[in-house]
Amino acid sequence: MTHIQKRLLRERLAKYAMQGSGIIITGSLFFIVGTILYKGLPYLNWQMVSESPKGGFYIGKEGGILNAILGSLYLASLSTALATLIGIPIAIYLDVYAKSGSFLVRTCKLLFDVLFGIPSIVYGAIAFSIMVWLGIRASLLGGVITITLLTIPIVVRTIDELLKTIPIDLKHVTFSLGTTRWETARMMLRYIRPGIFTAILLAFGRAIGDVAGVLLTTGFSDNLPQYLDEPAATLPLAIFFQLSSPIPEVQGRAYASALVLTFIILFIVICTHILASKQKKHKI
Amino acid sequence: MNWRLLKDKIARFSSITLLVLALAVIVAIVAGLVGKSTPLLQAESLVDILSDSVWSPMKGRFGFLSFILGTVWVTLIALIVATPLCVLASIYLVEYASDRLRNMVLPLVNVLAAIPPVLYGVWGVLFVVPLLGNYIAPFLGIDSSGFSVFAGGLVLAVMIFPIMVSIMVEVLSTIPKELKDASLSLGATQWETITKVVLQKAKPGLIAAAVLGISRAFGETVAVLMVCGNIPQIPKSLFDAGYPLPALIANNFGEMMSIPLYDSALMFAALLLFVIIFGFNLLSRIILNRLEEKAA
Numbered sequence: 001m002t003h004i005q006k007r008l009l010r011e012r013l014a015k016y017a018m019q020g021s022g023i024i025i026t027g028s029l030f031f032i033v034g035t036i037l038y039k040g041l042p043y044l045n046w047q048m049v050s051e052s053p054k055g056g057f058y059i060g061k062e063g064g065i066l067n068a069i070l071g072s073l074y075l076a077s078l079s080t081a082l083a084t085l086i087g088i089p090i091a092i093y094l095d096v097y098a099k100s101g102s103f104l105v106r107t108c109k110l111l112f113d114v115l116f117g118i119p120s121i122v123y124g125a126i127a128f129s130i131m132v133w134l135g136i137r138a139s140l141l142g143g144v145i146t147i148t149l150l151t152i153p154i155v156v157r158t159i160d161e162l163l164k165t166i167p168i169d170l171k172h173v174t175f176s177l178g179t180t181r182w183e184t185a186r187m188m189l190r191y192i193r194p195g196i197f198t199a200i201l202l203a204f205g206r207a208i209g210d211v212a213g214v215l216l217t218t219g220f221s222d223n224l225p226q227y228l229d230e231p232a233a234t235l236p237l238a239i240f241f242q243l244s245s246p247i248p249e250v251q252g253r254a255y256a257s258a259l260v261l262t263f264i265i266l267f268i269v270i271c272t273h274i275l276a277s278k279q280k281k282h283k284i
Numbered sequence: 285m286n287w288r289l290l291k292d293k294i295a296r297f298s299s300i301t302l303l304v305l306a307l308a309v310i311v312a313i314v315a316g317l318v319g320k321s322t323p324l325l326q327a328e329s330l331v332d333i334l335s336d337s338v339w340s341p342m343k344g345r346f347g348f349l350s351f352i353l354g355t356v357w358v359t360l361i362a363l364i365v366a367t368p369l370c371v372l373a374s375i376y377l378v379e380y381a382s383d384r385l386r387n388m389v390l391p392l393v394n395v396l397a398a399i400p401p402v403l404y405g406v407w408g409v410l411f412v413v414p415l416l417g418n419y420i421a422p423f424l425g426i427d428s429s430g431f432s433v434f435a436g437g438l439v440l441a442v443m444i445f446p447i448m449v450s451i452m453v454e455v456l457s458t459i460p461k462e463l464k465d466a467s468l469s470l471g472a473t474q475w476e477t478i479t480k481v482v483l484q485k486a487k488p489g490l491i492a493a494a495v496l497g498i499s500r501a502f503g504e505t506v507a508v509l510m511v512c513g514n515i516p517q518i519p520k521s522l523f524d525a526g527y528p529l530p531a532l533i534a535n536n537f538g539e540m541m542s543i544p545l546y547d548s549a550l551m552f553a554a555l556l557l558f559v560i561i562f563g564f565n566l567l568s569r570i571i572l573n574r575l576e577e578k579a580a
Contacts, residue, residue, distance in 0.1 A: 007473050014475040018376035021369040025449060026389055028442045029396045032407045039410055086302050093299035108303065110569055115310065117496065117565040118558065119503025121530045125537060125554040126316050129547070152306055180292035202398075209400020212505040212530065216537050236402040240506065243409060258406045262399075269395050 033262060040259030043252035049260060053222045065257050068238035071225045072261075075140060075218065075234060076208035079147035083203050086148070087155030088189070088196070094156075095163040096171075096185045109160065116153040120213035123150050128216040140225055140232040143218030150213055151203040158199035162192040194278045201272045205265060211236040235261050317558060320551035327545060333552070339516045346549040348556070350518045354433065354526030357519050358508055359501045361437025366444050367494050374452035375478055390453065397446035405510035408439040413511055421523050428523035431513035436526065439507050444497035451496060451572070455489030456482065458579040489575050492568035499564035503557055505530035529553050 001009075051064035098105045127146040128138075136142060166188055174184045189196065211234075219231030220241070235257060242254035324333065324346065336347025377386050417430020459482050467477040483490070513525025514535065533553050536546075 007476070011473045011475040014478075015376075015380065018372040018380065021372035022376050022381075022389065024369055025373050025396075025445050026392050028445065029392055029399075031411075032396075032399065032403065032442070035407050035411050036403060086306065089295075089299035090303045090306060093296070093303050097296050097299065106573075108307070110566070110573070111307070111310065113569045114562055114565040117499050117503075117561060119505060119530060119561065121503065121505040121533050122313070122317075122554050122558050122561075125533055125551065126313050128537060129316060129320055129551065149309060156306075180288050182292040182295040183288070185295065205398050205400075209398075209402065211400070211402050212534055215506075215534055236400055236506070239402050239406060240510070243406065243510070255406065255410070258403055262403060265398055265400065265403075266395075269398050273391060 033266075036255065036258050036262050039252075040255035040257075040262075043256035044259055045256075048253065048256050052224055065233075065235070065238050065253070065260070067222060067224050068233040068235045068257065069260065071140070071218075071221075071232035072208050072235040074225055075143050075147060075214065075232065076204050078140075078144045079151060079207050080200055080204045082144065082148040083151040083155050083207075084196075084200055087152050087199075087203075088159055090152075091156050091159035091163060092185045092189075094160060096181050096188065109157075112153045112156045112160075116157060120146075120150050120210050121215075124213040124216045127213075131217065136229075138217055138219030138231050139229045140218060141228040143214045143232065143234070144228070146213045146217045147207045147210060150210065151207050154203045154206060155199050158202055159192070159196065162195040162199070163188060166191055194275045197275050198272050201268050201275070205268045205272075208264060208268075209236060209261070211240060215240075235264075313558070317551055317555040321548055321555050324545050324548040324552050337518055341543050341546045341549065344545060346545065346552075348529075348553065350516050351527055351529045351532050351553070352556075353518050354512070355502060355528040355530075357433040357526050358436040358440055358512065358528055359498055361434060361522070362440035362444060362501045363494065363498055365438060365441035366448060366497060369441075370445060370448040370452055370493075370497075371483075371490060374449055374456055375482070377449075377453055378456040379474065379478060379482070390450070393446045393449050396442075397450075401443070401504060401507040402510075404439050404443050405507040408435060408507060408511035412438050416523070426521070426523050429513070429525075431511060431525055432523045433512060433519045433526040434522040436508045436512040436528070437522075439511055440501045440504055443504060443507060444500050447500055448493050448497045451493035452486075452490055455486050455493060455572075455575065458489075458575065459485050488571050492571040492575075495564050495568040499561045499568075502564070503530055503561050505534050509534055529557055533557075 047062070048064045049069060050066055051062075052067040053063035053065070094105050094108055123146050127142060127149075131138070131142050170191070171184060171188070174187055179187075214234050214237060218234055218237075220233050220237060221231045222233070223230075225232035239254050239257045239261065242250050242257060245251060245254075327344075328346070333346060333348055334352065335349055336345065337349040338345050338347045339350065377389060381389070412435045413430035415430070416432060416435050417428055421428040421430065463481055463485065464477055467481045468474070472480065508528050509531035512528060512531060514527050514531055515525040516527045516532075517524070519526040533550050537550055
């Protein structure tokens with residue numbers, strides 16, 4: 001084999017290796033969803049999603065996981081709403097009010113980036129200790145606060161990235177027309193509106209799927225969640241508990257619950273994708 | 285006073301209050317962690333805690349070595365599996381793939397990022413653990429239930445695919461086209477250009493992406509807890525069960541109130557996680573920010 005043939009062979013082999021890795025990475029998604037679909041679908045029925053657990057649910061008798069579905073939805077909606085209300089003003093401050101590129105702004109953005117990576121178990125442990133210290137028992141409220149703290153960095157960073165995509169001239173033009181910073185900020189928020197929903201959905205997805213944060217703070221309950229100061233069930237935790245049961249019927253329900261969670265996540269992802277493409281369309 | 289200016293003042297004041305509050309939470313977290321773990325640190329020296337492998341809270345011995353090594357094992361396995369795959373796939377997406385393929389694959393990778401940890405755990409229990417326990421371990425002549433650091437590492441590898449791929453693709457697309465053209469015009473094949481030019485230039489960014497992957501893997505709790513076996517021992521082979529730090533916190537918190545120093549020990553575990561991950565994240569973010577500024 002001549003030298004050039006060897007080099008071209010290497011080129012071909014490398015290309016195969018790269019295509020293979022790409023297929024493994026993309027395939028793993030279908031593989032995970034497929035496995036859960038295959039195992040969970042036989043156990044999924046209307047009773048599962050429309051009833052709360054009855055007596056003997058955890059030894060394989062009647063009931064469903066409505067308590068967990070509702071608990072998760074409440075928890076995620078409340079904490080996402082709070083995180084949005086707190087996160088958007090922070091992002092606005094960093095991009096509109098503070099001097100851009102200053103030390104303060106750069107440090108804050110870096111900090112939120114880093115916070116984004118802190119695992120939820122750390123937040124959960126802290127929140128739990130504080131709750132013990134204050135004498136509050138595990139409750140929906142505790143979970144909401146923990147998950148809010150967890151999702152604020154997501155909202156701040158996503159909104160900040162969006163604000164960065166706004167042409168700087170637009171900002172300068174409005175200022176030169178004599179607007180206050182707050183009026184400019186409102187204009188900018190309108191500009192990135194579809195993107196804000198993307199940020200909200202991202203936070204919601206993270207909030208609804210988190211386990212480690214709610215494990216210690218929210219507790220678990222078979223009743224439908226009604227008050228903020230009562231423990232509430234969450235979907236990921238329900239999956240986790242049911243999976244550790246030795247009874248096959250209950251394990252099957254864990255698969256079905258996992259399937260429900262997968263559907264919720266896929267729904268969120270599809271909405272995000274649609275909104276994101278809308279945002280791109282409006283770009284100047 | 286002007287009504288518009290007043291509104292502006294109010295907006296400025298409330299947004300800065302929220303920012304300060306959010307930053308205060310970080311300080312509170314650090315203070316809480318340090319404060320809570322002081323009793324343990326006063327009772328025993330830091331070196332002893334980190335190098336002792338005996339964990340028996342009833343006797344007052346808190347050795348973190350086996351948990352630290354458990355975490356290191358799963359993280360390293362995940363890194364060794366994920367890094368080459370992600371580097372190769374990102375290069376393919378940036379250098380070879382058509383726009384259409386790229387626009388199809390990247391959203392799918394983002395879907396992978398949106399899947400909650402518990403679903404990865406379910407997948408691990410349903411697929412990875414049986415695969416290791418029933419097929420691969422017997423094939424190699426090893427007796428293992430499949431609940432092992434290897435299973436944890438594989439599940440984590442899949443979990444860190446999205447963060448690594450998305451950052452690596454970003455890093456690779458900042459490499460100037462002129463550099464690649466120069467190499468190609470000298471007669472190098474595309475692969476040679478990639479290994480000798482693109483990868484050299486992209487090295488800091490790729491390392492930063494890998495470090496972000498590590499810190500994600502380091503703190504992952506539930507998915508690993510479900511597949512790792514959770515036996516407090518020092519894992520000696522791929523097929524041994526391990527007990528990573530986050531799993532320790534998740535399994536034992538809430539039931540340790542009566543044993544002295546137990547809660548302090550668990551908070552120390554959380555502090556350890558926080559410090560390591562904070563450090564890793566800070567490092568890689570600073571590298572990535574530098575690169576971004578250079579590219580801009």
